[in-house]
Amino acid sequence: MTRTAPPEPDTPPPPPPATITFEGKYGENPLAGAGFGAMCRRLPAVLAHTARMAWAVDRTGVLLLLLCQLLTGGAAALVLASTAEAMRHLLGAGPVTERLHASLPALLAVTAGAAAGRISGALASYADGRITPLLITEADVALVGAVCRVESAAYGEDGFSDRQEAAEVGVTRTRTMVQDAQRFLAALIRMAAAAGVVTTLHPTMLPLLLLAVLPAGAGAVLSARVDYETHYLNVGDRNVRSMMRWWATYSRYGDEVRANGMTGYLLYWYRALSDRIDRRTLTAAPRMLRITLTTAALGGLFLCLTWAVLAWLAVTGRVALPVAATAVVAVQTALAALSQFVQNGAAMFHTSLYLADMRSFLGLAAERAPRRGTAAVPERVDEIRLDEAVYRYPGKDRPAVDGVSLTLRRGEILAVVGENGSGKSTLTRLLTGILLPDKGRVLWDGTDLAGADPDSVWRRTALVPQNFACWPLRVRENVTLGQPRTYDDDAVWEAVDAVGMREPVERLPQGLDTLLAKELWGGAELSGGQWQRLACARALYRDTPLVILDEPTSQMDPRGEHQIFERIRRGAAGRMTIVVTHQLENTRCADRVVVMEHGRIVEQGTYEELAHAGGLFADLVRLAGDR
Numbered sequence: 001m002t003r004t005a006p007p008e009p010d011t012p013p014p015p016p017p018a019t020i021t022f023e024g025k026y027g028e029n030p031l032a033g034a035g036f037g038a039m040c041r042r043l044p045a046v047l048a049h050t051a052r053m054a055w056a057v058d059r060t061g062v063l064l065l066l067l068c069q070l071l072t073g074g075a076a077a078l079v080l081a082s083t084a085e086a087m088r089h090l091l092g093a094g095p096v097t098e099r100l101h102a103s104l105p106a107l108l109a110v111t112a113g114a115a116a117g118r119i120s121g122a123l124a125s126y127a128d129g130r131i132t133p134l135l136i137t138e139a140d141v142a143l144v145g146a147v148c149r150v151e152s153a154a155y156g157e158d159g160f161s162d163r164q165e166a167a168e169v170g171v172t173r174t175r176t177m178v179q180d181a182q183r184f185l186a187a188l189i190r191m192a193a194a195a196g197v198v199t200t201l202h203p204t205m206l207p208l209l210l211l212a213v214l215p216a217g218a219g220a221v222l223s224a225r226v227d228y229e230t231h232y233l234n235v236g237d238r239n240v241r242s243m244m245r246w247w248a249t250y251s252r253y254g255d256e257v258r259a260n261g262m263t264g265y266l267l268y269w270y271r272a273l274s275d276r277i278d279r280r281t282l283t284a285a286p287r288m289l290r291i292t293l294t295t296a297a298l299g300g301l302f303l304c305l306t307w308a309v310l311a312w313l314a315v316t317g318r319v320a321l322p323v324a325a326t327a328v329v330a331v332q333t334a335l336a337a338l339s340q341f342v343q344n345g346a347a348m349f350h351t352s353l354y355l356a357d358m359r360s361f362l363g364l365a366a367e368r369a370p371r372r373g374t375a376a377v378p379e380r381v382d383e384i385r386l387d388e389a390v391y392r393y394p395g396k397d398r399p400a401v402d403g404v405s406l407t408l409r410r411g412e413i414l415a416v417v418g419e420n421g422s423g424k425s426t427l428t429r430l431l432t433g434i435l436l437p438d439k440g441r442v443l444w445d446g447t448d449l450a451g452a453d454p455d456s457v458w459r460r461t462a463l464v465p466q467n468f469a470c471w472p473l474r475v476r477e478n479v480t481l482g483q484p485r486t487y488d489d490d491a492v493w494e495a496v497d498a499v500g501m502r503e504p505v506e507r508l509p510q511g512l513d514t515l516l517a518k519e520l521w522g523g524a525e526l527s528g529g530q531w532q533r534l535a536c537a538r539a540l541y542r543d544t545p546l547v548i549l550d551e552p553t554s555q556m557d558p559r560g561e562h563q564i565f566e567r568i569r570r571g572a573a574g575r576m577t578i579v580v581t582h583q584l585e586n587t588r589c590a591d592r593v594v595v596m597e598h599g600r601i602v603e604q605g606t607y608e609e610l611a612h613a614g615g616l617f618a619d620l621v622r623l624a625g626d627r
């Protein structure tokens with residue numbers, strides 16, 4: 001139900017958030033065709049996977065955990081055997097003091113066994129506490145690393161982001177993985193010990209006990225399946241909700257949200273989406289209840305049968321009274337162990353579903369990692385050539401860059417202009433090898449980027465994108481991005497000076513050491529234009545053979561803009577510089593201007609040539625002046 005009303009009563013109610021439905025292979029729940037047996041068969045693989053991951057991060061912890069499991073089993077067996085022994089004496093014939101005296105060693109053994117069990121339990125928790133944080137970090141870092149490394153084109157693939165969201169849940173679930181596995185193993189060992197004792201008392205007892213707990217296990221597995229199905233249905237909505245949550249609450253967008261009166265709608269939207277997620281969860285609740293009630297009833301029935309058989313064995317003299325008393329303890333122990341065994345088995349199964357999502361996403365990311373070749377581009381690049389390059393984004397009908405040929409030489413400044421969506425940024429992505437063309441080639445001094453090691457290419461590029469990041473790091477790291485060229489700050493100040501930021505940085509409380517995140521303790525904030533200057537300083541600091549500035553001065557005052565273009569001119573000799581801009585006056589500094597339309601280069605020449613050519617550029621110049 002939607003409780004937050006849209007803000008304006010006299011306007012029509014806003015539409016609810018769009019429903020995202022997966023199609024194709026992403027629409028298929030991986031559990032849809034899996035039966036109960038198939039689900040149970042996953043467990044050994046999950047156990048082995050958990051053991052492998054745990055072994056990789058903390059061998060001592062794993063060995064300690066295994067030792068604890070053996071100790072737990074041994075302690076359980078000792079407690080049961082000694083209980084039987086103590087019962088035999090206590091319920092035997094003779095005076096009470098003598099019976100007590102005779103049973104004392106067995107009672108002491110019970111105490112020692114119980115103490116050993118407790119100690120090994122505590123040690124197992126300690127080992128789990130050591131391993132789990134490391135495992136979570138491993139999984140988390142693997143996920144972040146995998147996403148950072150995929151080919152940029154993968155971000156545009158349908159379902160990529162949703163599968164990433166599902167994988168994030170897998171990382172969270174890693175928290176319970178070791179604990180579930182450890183409890184599962186401990187229960188298995190305790191169960192084996194108790195089952196041995198129960199079987200020696202009477203062979204019918206064990207199958208009855210099994211029947212008593214199996215329904216609970218089946219119930220837990222089936223509930224886990226329903227829970228996962230609901231989770232799976234909600235992945236898309238949860239993903240978009242968490243994105244919107246970030247956008248709506250991030251302080252940087254606070255002005256836009258408030259001054260556009262968006263708060264009411266955003267809350268309405270957020271509530272409506274949350275309600276939809278809740279509705280799906282609630283729809284699953286009656287199914288869960290049915291499963292739990294049915295399996296509990298079945299389990300209860302079999303448990304009654306177990307106790308009835310035990311009573312019948314004792315009453316008919318088929319087992320002696322001391323043995324029957326031991327049987328009560330053994331049945332209780334076996335029952336507890338069996339319940340723990342099936343419950344933790346089901347929990348492991350449950351966790352395994354989310355971990356499988358994580359593993360499958362990591363597999364997808366590995367498939368999408370660059371596989372381009374190992375050719376290294378030369379240190380000093382003299383020429384970059386685009387040869388009939390075509391690139392179409394996934395899911396788009398038309399190519400964003402459509403058969404572009406272009407040669408850029410060292411020392412040249414190239415300006416790229418064109419209307420919105422004409423393919424300028426995509427062209428820069430092709431030149432830097434962020435994207436590889438579907439057809440045609442991009443050659444750096446004759447080396448095709450399709451066969452070049454991308455890291456060797458990106459060591460030679462510097463890019464100020466349209467949407468640059470405002471890193472919540474210190475000023476220094478915002479310039480160096482953590483890759484200092486020297487151990488002193490001279491090169492950093494040089495880049496800061498080049499964009500006219502010395503004075504504002506010196507005025508910050510800790511200069512270059514100031515944290516640029518107002519929302520963090522002790523942080524400071526810059527203005528939009530100052531952030532953009534810093535993004536340019538970042539590119540200049542890198543001192544690479546190719547520098548690309550995509551709308552680098554859109555937020556700057558005229559002085560800042562002048563300073564940046566002055567710096568571009570001065571530094572042009574040793575490199576290739578590409579400036580993408582809508583400020584056509586700024587293209588005067590370029591040796592050549594290329595004009596793009598619908599993904600193609602439609603004109604090229606100097607500013608003066610194009611301004612008088614009567615084509616698209618001249619048209620845009622006229623429109624810019626006609627205000």
Ligand SMILES: Nc1ncnc2c1ncn2[C@@H]1O[C@H](COP(=O)(O)OP(=O)(O)OP(=O)(O)O)[C@@H](O)[C@H]1O
Nearest residue numbers: 156393396400418419420421422423424425426427
């Ligand atoms: N990541 C993307 N995924 C899918 N389509 C994209 C993506 N980026 C751009 N496009 C599409 O490719 C076309 C060219 O976009 P591009 O960003 O290269 O244009 P542009 O000339 O830089 O535009 P602008 O002047 O607005 O920055 C557009 O139709 C756009 O919708």
